[in-house]
Amino acid sequence: MKEKQVRVEKARLGLVVVILAAVVATLALYAMGAMKDGFDMGAVLLLAIALIIILIFVLLVRRMSRDIKEGMPMHDEMSKRVVEKAGYTTYLISIYILLGIGIFEETISKAIGQEPLEVHTATGMAILLMALVFALSWAYHSKKGVPQ
Amino acid sequence: MRTRIKEYRARHDMTQADLARAVGVRRETIVFLERGKYNPSLQLAHDVAKALKTSIDELFMFED
Numbered sequence: 001m002k003e004k005q006v007r008v009e010k011a012r013l014g015l016v017v018v019i020l021a022a023v024v025a026t027l028a029l030y031a032m033g034a035m036k037d038g039f040d041m042g043a044v045l046l047l048a049i050a051l052i053i054i055l056i057f058v059l060l061v062r063r064m065s066r067d068i069k070e071g072m073p074m075h076d077e078m079s080k081r082v083v084e085k086a087g088y089t090t091y092l093i094s095i096y097i098l099l100g101i102g103i104f105e106e107t108i109s110k111a112i113g114q115e116p117l118e119v120h121t122a123t124g125m126a127i128l129l130m131a132l133v134f135a136l137s138w139a140y141h142s143k144k145g146v147p148q
Numbered sequence: 149m150r151t152r153i154k155e156y157r158a159r160h161d162m163t164q165a166d167l168a169r170a171v172g173v174r175r176e177t178i179v180f181l182e183r184g185k186y187n188p189s190l191q192l193a194h195d196v197a198k199a200l201k202t203s204i205d206e207l208f209m210f211e212d
Contacts, residue, residue, distance in 0.1 A: 067174055067175075070165060070169075070175070071169055072165070072168055072169060072173070072174050072175060073172060073173065073174060074174075076172070076173040076174050076177055077173070077177070077188070077189055077192055078173065078174070078176070078177040078180065078186055078188075079174060079177075142176075144185070145180040145183070145185030145186050146180075146185075146186050146187070147149075147184075147185050147186065147187065
């Protein structure tokens with residue numbers, strides 16, 4: 001890799017680390033706020049999902065950092081294709097996630113006598129689940145390869 | 149798809165990392181290429197063949 005390209009890759013990696021730190025800080029604040037009024041199952045679930053995503057992100061950052069140190073690019077045509085495949089899978093599964101949340105709101109929550117989810121909780125859960133599906137799908141395709 | 153990348157790499161005494169650096173991709177991409185688990189673009193196939201001083205036909209074998 002050329003020196004200029006290495007600088008650009010390092011800057012991109014730095015940006016990823018800053019975004020990761022911001023996400024962790026936001027989650028810490030959210031957890032503190034949610035737990036202030038006692039144990040909240042919804043908040044614990046959201047935090048668990050978020051922690052899995054963060055773990056996968058940390059592994060990704062470590063890999064990117066290792067690639068840069070070895071003089072290789074952070075992204076190449078295969079990694080871009082893996083992201084495309086993971087995005088496609090996430091889109092399809094997201095439809096079912098949104099349907100599932102809708103069904104939960106309409107029927108299951110009433111049947112088990114639970115309070116319906118608040119709009120911002122349901123939205124946050126949908127976004128986090130989509131991110132989780134993307135992260136898992138990315139990890140799967142990265143391990144499995146892109147044969148076709 | 150099968151490839152002879154590993155064989156040609158050994159002939160040129162190149163590691164996967166050396167080949168990855170030569171063609172400008174990540175080492176994992178070379179690993180998947182060698183296992184036949186990644187169909188490269190024509191450009192990448194050409195670059196790999198050039199780095200190993202051979203032709204695309206020699207490196208990649210497609211099964212009907």
